[in-house]
Amino acid sequence: MNYTVYKSPLLLTYSGIAALLWCFHCFSCTTDVVGIPEIIQTPVDLQVVAVTGGHEISFLSDNRENGFNGYGIFVAATRSELSAEPPATLSTYFCPMASQQVPYSQRIKVMVGAAAPAGYICGLPDLLLASGQFVAVRARVERDGSPWSKPVIAQVP
Numbered sequence: 233m234n235y236t237v238y239k240s241p242l243l244l245t246y247s248g249i250a251a252l253l254w255c256f257h258c259f260s261c262t263t264d265v266v267g268i269p270e271i272i273q274t275p276v277d278l279q280v281v282a283v284t285g286g287h288e289i290s291f292l293s294d295n296r297e298n299g300f301n302g303y304g305i306f307v308a309a310t311r312s313e314l315s316a317e318p319p320a321t322l323s324t325y326f327c328p329m330a331s332q333q334v335p336y337s338q339r340i341k342v343m344v345g346a347a348a349p350a351g352y353i354c355g356l357p358d359l360l361l362a363s364g365q366f367v368a369v370r371a372r373v374e375r376d377g378s379p380w381s382k383p384v385i386a387q388v389p
Contacts, residue, residue: 272295272297272371272372272373272379272380272381272382273293273294273295273297273371273381274370274371274381274382274383274384275291275292275293275303275340275369275370275371275381275384276291276292276293276384277291277292277384278290278291278367278369278384278385278386279291279386280361280367280386280387280388280389281389282389283343285345285346286343286344286345286346286357286360286361287343287344287345287361287388288341288342288343288344289305289341289342289343289344289367289369290339290340290341290342291339291340291369291384292336292337292338292339292340293336293340293371294336295329295371295373297373298373299373299374299375300329300371300372300373301328301329301372301373301374301379302326302327302328302329302354302371302372303326303327303329303340303342303354303369303370303371303372304318304325304326304327304369304370304372304380305325305326305327305342305344305356305359305367305368305369306318306325306367306368306369306370306383307325307359307361307365307366307367307368308365308366308368309364309365309366310366311366311385311387313366314366314367314368314383314385315383315385317378317380318370318380320378320379320380325344325356325358325359326372327342327353327354327356328354329353329354340353341353342354342355342356343355343356344356344357344359344360344361345357345359345360345361361388362388363388363389364387364388365387365388366385366386366387366388367385367386367387367388368383368384368385369383369384370382370383370384
């Protein structure tokens, strides 16, 4: 017995659209990523340079995450101390930058050890660095869980 099957292009179009809409519905329900925090961009190319009256800490960063608040400066005697996750509270040395957008190609400069002269985004006159210490910079995003990025670490010359 031979059967002839007639296919209507209109029928395939409606069936195809219905199947496509059903797939979108199913995937939209199963790929919900609510609750997964976005990655906080780590500052890069950290440099610590001795200048008159203190040190200049500079780095590149690209932080446009929702809730971005600024940068924490952490100081320790060893690199391993700075690699550990810091507490969720603000660090003693913090540069608030929530309202400032700095392009990635522009170095962010923090002056420590003296009042910040014009041209510096942040000045931390109470932070005194000594040769051999390690400095870490972490970006901070206000959110539940871990608000700090991974550190970028350099040794004070």
